[in-house]
Amino acid sequence: MSFLSQLINGLSVGSIYALIALGYTMVYGIAKMLNFAHGDVIMVGAYTIFTAVSMLGLDYWIAIILSVVFCTVLGIVIEKIAYKPLRKASPLTVLITAIGVSYLLQNIVLLIYGSHQRPFPKIISVKSIKIGENLVISGEAFFTMVITIVIMIILTLFIKNSKTGRAMVAVSEDKGAAELMGINVNRIISITFAIGSGLAAIAGLFFASTYGFIGPYSGAMPGIKAFIAAVLGGIGSIPGAMLGGILLGVVEGLSKAYISTELSDAIVFSILIVILLFKPSGLLGKNVTEKV
Amino acid sequence: MTILETKKLGISFGGLRAVDDFSISIQKGQLYGLIGPNGAGKTTVFNLLTGVYKPTDGSITLDGENITGKSTIEISKAGIARTFQNIRLFKNLSVLDNVKLGLHNRVKYNLLTSIFKVGSYSRKEEEMNKIALELLRVFGLENEAQLPASSLPYGMQRKLEIARALATNPKLLLLDEPAAGMNPNETAELMETIKFVRDEFDMTILLIEHDMRLVAGICEEICVLNFGTVLAKGKTSEVLNDPRVITAYLGE
Amino acid sequence: MGAKSEKNKPFPGGIGRFRQKYDNNFLISFGIMIAIFLFCFLMIATGNATRHFKSLLVPAGINIILAISLNLVVGILGELSLGHAGFMSVGAYAGCLFSIYTQELFPIGVRFPLSLLVGGLVAAFFGLVIGVPVLRLKGDYLAIVTLAFGEIIRSVIINLDFTGGAAGLKNIEKHTTYTSVFIIILITLFVILNLINSRHGRAIMAIRDNRIAAESLGVNITYFKLLSFILAAFFAGIAGVLYGHNIGSLTAAQFDYNRSIEILVMVVLGGMGNIKGSIISAILITIIPEMLRGADKYRMLFYSIILIIMMLLNASPRFAEFKRKIRIKNLASALKSKSRQKEEV
Structure with missing residues (x-):
């Protein structure tokens, strides 16, 4: 494969990371917590589609809508049960809980569906696009990129222009002040989890379609990588998540193609360490100092 | 003898000038008040003095030593100790251990002594216990020595924080709104405590306070900060009667 | 004790030199360990110990070392490390390679302790390398970086030749006995409990409770964070060497993220910052799954x-x-x- 098609592959995977990273970054920005279970919501989303299509024989579109609804509800429920009681707890406590939730989701799915990989139904069928002699963009890759960009634009508009969106910005800047201004902080956090988890369902669809298989642990790795993408772009920043996701996808794709498949993960993780060393606020993030 | 002298101290955050041209001079044994409306930059001054923020301009001299731009740790060692507006105790540690942490750089032994409990360990720990208990006794906290700090009532927590700061044996003690959240009785008791600390330890104290009765009652000199700049400074009674100060507080 | 000497004591409860050095935490933890050892010793000596029972002693002991050392970082320092298995693997490979390559050089009695030391030191070195850049950062990042470190180490080990690659490292002599594990546990306990009950330990706990206040008292945050991090890595490395010399082989897959989480579960179950709790929960987490074989998928x-x-x-x-x-x-x-x-x- 030519360099250009490798690059496009990377861009496509990168836009999936970007979608997941959006969820991470929004939750981090507003609830100030690292939602470790976010990656596993992707996996749950993919399994929902798998169940609806391959087991119940439902229509694709219904399956996708079901998956988005299910994950949205799941996100809200997780937040209510596991994270909300910890609003005043130390970050360490919240983080450990989130790890617990991540494992809980993995193991519930494991018990229901077993540990083996399931073939994911071919849902997205868009014709490949041929440009010139050797450059072919697969329909899935193209579709993924287009949808991601559309979602990103809608999300940005939503946050800029809607009342809820502006309330979200207010909560992320100063929770206490937002509360004093009459914003219902708990409701905003719930909405953030809902949006993030809904996006995760869509990311789950793309991710499973790209790889063709799903298992209970499918969400963990892309989840962690998407977090790295969010840190790379600047945690809390929506365009940052987009940029970070795409960069990470490209780096991963190229290192798989030109360095070593086994080491590609190590390379991606090293990026995290390097970025934290030299620019902890990320590419598009703001510097924040702690209040004394 | 001048203990603290700042000259044209200033800091900007981005485009915002939080503190500008802040010059004061505090004599040994003095009780000095720093007052001003909310957001005037008082705590920022404390953060500059203790090295939490690095000043963009000006200089800080402590007892003749230039400490401008030094780290929090170096400044603690040089002799400035502080309390915080929102009490910051080590809440899972005992009251005694909180004070012993104030002795961290005063009574020392090395890592190997810690791990093997040989050599000076017992002697040094006893020395720490002795100093710490003495301090706790001064503040009437000796019976609570073994309790977790978080179990103390509010007023005692404030006192413990002062005791812990004094344990570092500072040349200058900074108190950030010590009377915040206290009722008039507690405030009156606190005023006695602060005066006592000054007399007993021959301490120089700079305090931020909103409670005017406390300030008028114990501070010999004050400095009024407004929008990050010095509005007035000097003898307490004179400054408090300055029309500019009254305007800043009460509005036009 | 007379009333007069009581009055001269530093405080009302009275703390003698011995009690100052060895507080309740220390004495109870050591008591628990020695009681457990005596129990196991008696079981074996009287022939009551089954093969299965004996086979669990070393893994339980290794888990105790891992749990106490991780508790130093998670419970005492208050930072989340998700790479404890990573440090364990680095130590395991270093120590086991050392003992393989020095087989002709030293007799067992020298080689085994030396390999433990080598494993610990190499893991500690990695703790330093990871810690220096990362410990300046806020907590969430530390967790994710240690996780990343664990994963990097795993893929690097698989891709190297001298580690045996994906097939793993074989032919490690099985030197680990339950007595040697017991001795290492006591050393670990001694070092970590003594550290906690000292000015260094107090400083570490102060950072956990309120970093800003600790700094204002002149506590060097970076130094004490690094100290706990390196010490925890050191003991994790030693646990790794014991592990290698118990199983006889090493593969990178044994030290994955799940292993780190398992150690974290021990710390959390026993109580963060509670060393006695870590001992007990490490034993429980080792034996309960073995007793409930059928329930393995629920683990x-x-x-x-x-x-x-x-x-x-x-x-x-x-x-x-x-x-x-x-x-x-x-x-x-x-x-x-x-x-x-x-x-x-």
Whole structure:
């Protein structure tokens, strides 16, 4: 494969990371917590589609809508049960809980569906696009990129222009002040989890379609990588998540193609360490100092 | 003898000038008040003095030593100790251990002594216990020595924080709104405590306070900060009667 | 004890030199360990120990070392490390390679302790390398970087030749006995408990409780964070060497993220910052899955529930109040009996 098609592959995977990273970054920005279970919501989303299509024989579109609804509800429920009681707890406590939730989701799915990989139904069928002699963009890759960009634009508009969106910005800047201004902080956090988890369902669809298989642990790795993408772009920043996701996808794709498949993960993780060393606020993030 | 002298101290955050041209001079044994409306930059001054923020301009001299731009740790060692507006105790540690942490750089032994409990360990720990208990006794906290700090009532927590700061044996003690959240009785008791600390330890104290009765009652000199700049400074009674100060507080 | 000498004591409860050095934490933890050892020794000596029982002693001991050392970082320092298995693997490979390559050089009695030391030091070195850049950062990042470190180490080990690659490292002599594990546990306990009960340990706990206040008292945050991090890595490395010399082979897959989480579950279950608790929970987490063989597929599910429930309990004000009441009641009754003694004298 030519360099250009490798690059496009990377861009496509990168836009999936970007979608997941959006969820991470929004939750981090507003609830100030690292939602470790976010990656596993992707996996749950993919399994929902798998169940609806391959087991119940439902229509694709219904399956996708079901998956988005299910994950949205799941996100809200997780937040209510596991994270909300910890609003005043130390970050360490919240983080450990989130790890617990991540494992809980993995193991519930494991018990229901077993540990083996399931073939994911071919849902997205868009014709490949041929440009010139050797450059072919697969329909899935193209579709993924287009949808991601559309979602990103809608999300940005939503946050800029809607009342809820502006309330979200207010909560992320100063929770206490937002509360004093009459914003219902708990409701905003719930909405953030809902949006993030809904996006995760869509990311789950793309991710499973790209790889063709799903298992209970499918969400963990892309989840962690998407977090790295969010840190790379600047945690809390929506365009940052987009940029970070795409960069990470490209780096991963190229290192798989030109360095070593086994080491590609190590390379991606090293990026995290390097970025934290030299620019902890990320590419598009703001510097924040702690209040004394 | 001048203990603290700042000259044209200033800091900007981005485009915002939080503190500008802040010059004061505090004599040994003095009780000095720093007052001003909310957001005037008082705590920022404390953060500059203790090295939490690095000043963009000006200089800080402590007892003749230039400490401008030094780290929090170096400044603690040089002799400035502080309390915080929102009490910051080590809440899972005992009251005694909180004070012993104030002795961290005063009574020392090395890592190997810690791990093997040989050599000076017992002697040094006893020395720490002795100093710490003495301090706790001064503040009437000796019976609570073994309790977790978080179990103390509010007023005692404030006192413990002062005791812990004094344990570092500072040349200058900074108190950030010590009377915040206290009722008039507690405030009156606190005023006695602060005066006592000054007399007993021959301490120089700079305090931020909103409670005017406390300030008028114990501070010999004050400095009024407004929008990050010095509005007035000097003898307490004179400054408090300055029309500019009254305007800043009460509005036009 | 006479009333007069009581008065000269540093405080009302009275702390002698011995008690100052070895507090309740220390004595109880050592007591528990020695009791467990004696129990195992008697079981084996009287022929009551099954093969299965004996086969669990070393893994349980290794888990104890891992749990206490991780507790130093998670419970005492208050930072989340998700790479404990990574440090364990680095130590395991270093120590086991050392003992393989020095087979002709040293007799066992020298080679094995040396390989433990080498494993510990190499892991500690990695702790330093990872810690220096990362410990300046906020907590969440530390967790994710240590996780990343664990994964990097795993893929690097698989891709190297001298580590045996994906097939693993074989032919490690099986030197680990339950006595050697027991000795290492005691050393680990000694070092970590002594550290906690010293000015260094106090500084570490102060950072956990309030970093800004600790700094204002002149506590060097970076130094103490690094110290705990390196020390934890050191003991994890030693545990790794013991592990290699017990199984006889090493593969990178044994040290994955799940292993790190398993150690974390031990720490959380035993109580963060509670060393005695870590000992007990490490034993429970080792033997319960073995006793409930059929329930193996529920194991990770249980872990996840333990993590969530323990954290929710920890954060619940009612539970905190409950724990505080118990503690104060104990303390109050202890003080009362002390003063009663005094009166009698």
